[in-house]
Amino acid sequence: MAGNLNVLPLPRPPVNQGIDTANATVLNHNSIYSTLMTQITSENTQRNAVLTLNPYGTAPLSLYVGIWANEADSVQITVTDESGSVPLLTFHQNIVTGPNLVPVSGLVADKVNIISLTSTSGTTSWSMLTAPLPPTDAQNPDGHNLFPQVTQKTPVTDPSLLADGVYFVSCFDRNNIALDYQANIRWFTTKDIASNNLLRIANGNFLSSAIAQNNYLEMYEFDMVGRVHTVYKLDNALHHSLYQQSNGVLVGASEYAPGTRPDGGKSIEDGVSVIDLSTGLEIRYYDMVKVLDPGRITRPSNPPSTDGTIDWLHVNQAYINETNNILVTSGRNQSAIFGINADTAELVFIMGAHEDWSSAFTNYLLTPVDSQNNPLYDFSDPQQVAAANLSFWNWGQHNVLDIPNSHTGLIDISVFNNGNYRASTDDKSLEPWKNQSRVSNYRIDINARTVQKLSEYYSGPEGYSSLCGAKQIMPNGNLVVCYGGATFDGTGLTMTCDPGYSDVDYGVWDDSAEGKLPLRELDEEGNILLDITIGSGLARSKNDDPAMFRYNITCFRAYKLPLFG
Numbered sequence: 001m002a003g004n005l006n007v008l009p010l011p012r013p014p015v016n017q018g019i020d021t022a023n024a025t026v027l028n029h030n031s032i033y034s035t036l037m038t039q040i041t042s043e044n045t046q047r048n049a050v051l052t053l054n055p056y057g058t059a060p061l062s063l064y065v066g067i068w069a070n071e072a073d074s075v076q077i078t079v080t081d082e083s084g085s086v087p088l089l090t091f092h093q094n095i096v097t098g099p100n101l102v103p104v105s106g107l108v109a110d111k112v113n114i115i116s117l118t119s120t121s122g123t124t125s126w127s128m129l130t131a132p133l134p135p136t137d138a139q140n141p142d143g144h145n146l147f148p149q150v151t152q153k154t155p156v157t158d159p160s161l162l163a164d165g166v167y168f169v170s171c172f173d174r175n176n177i178a179l180d181y182q183a184n185i186r187w188f189t190t191k192d193i194a195s196n197n198l199l200r201i202a203n204g205n206f207l208s209s210a211i212a213q214n215n216y217l218e219m220y221e222f223d224m225v226g227r228v229h230t231v232y233k234l235d236n237a238l239h240h241s242l243y244q245q246s247n248g249v250l251v252g253a254s255e256y257a258p259g260t261r262p263d264g265g266k267s268i269e270d271g272v273s274v275i276d277l278s279t280g281l282e283i284r285y286y287d288m289v290k291v292l293d294p295g296r297i298t299r300p301s302n303p304p305s306t307d308g309t310i311d312w313l314h315v316n317q318a319y320i321n322e323t324n325n326i327l328v329t330s331g332r333n334q335s336a337i338f339g340i341n342a343d344t345a346e347l348v349f350i351m352g353a354h355e356d357w358s359s360a361f362t363n364y365l366l367t368p369v370d371s372q373n374n375p376l377y378d379f380s381d382p383q384q385v386a387a388a389n390l391s392f393w394n395w396g397q398h399n400v401l402d403i404p405n406s407h408t409g410l411i412d413i414s415v416f417n418n419g420n421y422r423a424s425t426d427d428k429s430l431e432p433w434k435n436q437s438r439v440s441n442y443r444i445d446i447n448a449r450t451v452q453k454l455s456e457y458y459s460g461p462e463g464y465s466s467l468c469g470a471k472q473i474m475p476n477g478n479l480v481v482c483y484g485g486a487t488f489d490g491t492g493l494t495m496t497c498d499p500g501y502s503d504v505d506y507g508v509w510d511d512s513a514e515g516k517l518p519l520r521e522l523d524e525e526g527n528i529l530l531d532i533t534i535g536s537g538l539a540r541s542k543n544d545d546p547a548m549f550r551y552n553i554t555c556f557r558a559y560k561l562p563l564f565g
Helices: 024-038 381-392
Strands: 050-053 063-069 071-083 089-095 097-104 112-117 122-129 150-153 166-171 176-179 185-188 205-210 218-222 228-233 242-244 250-254 271-276 281-287 314-320 325-333 336-341 345-353 367-368 400-402 410-417 438-445 450-457 470-473 479-482 512-522 530-536 555-561
Touching: 024 097, 024 228, 050 122, 050 218, 063 112, 089 097, 089 314, 166 530, 205 242, 242 314, 250 400, 271 314, 325 400, 325 410, 336 410, 345 438, 400 470, 410 470, 470 555, 479 555, 512 555
Parallel strands: 367 450
Antiparallel strands: 050 063, 063 097, 071 089, 071 112, 112 122, 150 530, 166 176, 166 555, 176 185, 205 218, 218 228, 242 250, 250 271, 271 281, 314 325, 325 336, 336 345, 400 410, 410 438, 438 450, 470 479, 479 512, 512 530
């Protein structure tokens, strides 16, 4: 039977996997923290607190307020600049009896900042001068993957309409940054810290792995002050999205490292790991070679590999829908979202265009229906097949996550629908400059094997991203979306990072590429409330890097979150 492993999804035997207890960065940061704590004495009352800016050298807009407290308390902290020209950020921190290093973030670069702390003892304020931001590509053209350039396209007219929080953006091997609604940088980590698949976990810290950290084989846990708490050694890369389940375990896109597949195969990026963060050990592994069809045509795909590896699936998101115990997985290079039983790894459904699947999988394909469960398309009619491809199905999707509901048998998902091609053949493909990525919300009926589109959002021009992309439905109903691979040539023409692979190469672009990534917040009617552009600041050309110049800047993850979790 298709999709039946016939065995439980057991973990792979660890080789080097686990927590790196001897990691030099962790030991150094632990030592810095301990030293700073021992320096806080009973003389360091609130009025005589000790401020330490950027104690670890990794978060230049964060600091510690060192305070001795005579009783436990919850303190309010506000941060703005000396002139009050940037939004006031307010948050709370708990303090305990005795010495405290109270974490503070939200400072602004190259300004005198005012930090105020209010406790039962009253309010005390301090000033702190910060250094300028690191250079962007435009400021240092000889550099590589430098600090992102952030600009506000239009001012926010009514901040009260925005959801609470600041915008956390993780640019591939550049920096993690956080922005306020005026596009001011209010936090960032240096390139010593992994930036790619940023995830805030339940304890308030972040997890991330990146190619710069030993080719994704090291995963960092770090906090807002830039302290690295844990480094996880990985036998196999966690190369895309990370997700923490309610029981604390981590679900991540994984694989067998090249040359280690038990069957001798050369496929990559086609598995899902479940990891116990208390030990760093894998407790389950789902090998999708045994679930789907590795021989099915890829669409979209990546450029041919030079080492013989085969990226047939390209898992970029996975999580377990806990109501139904279904592992929901996004396979970009199949333009497929599929669900498998989390206990048995048996295939449950496949969401995506119905073309090119072998007979073993056709019964698992979801049927598009309307709100009354009436089929929307007759797939025996080629014109209706094309219509579904153009306006209903997911293509090259990212950031597939739950829209919470407690209904057994139903899974609601939100998808960043990149929209590559929007057709199964080149002759019917939509050109990139006529295309637009979307945020699509769907309801999957597991038992009926149907899928209904609940809603869909477009957010205006410059909204095509041939790869990456993230979105978030906020508690007030707003939508935050980042078109993480939006790329343009020197004439302003929308292009794709992988011409001829991710989209058809029509050969009309010039030889330059510049990433200009829209970060937007929309209300429930689709009105744009905030419009920020994240870029490299400098177009690159074939002369700079023939293979990678189109990957000018990319953002894999963006969230709106409280400054502190």
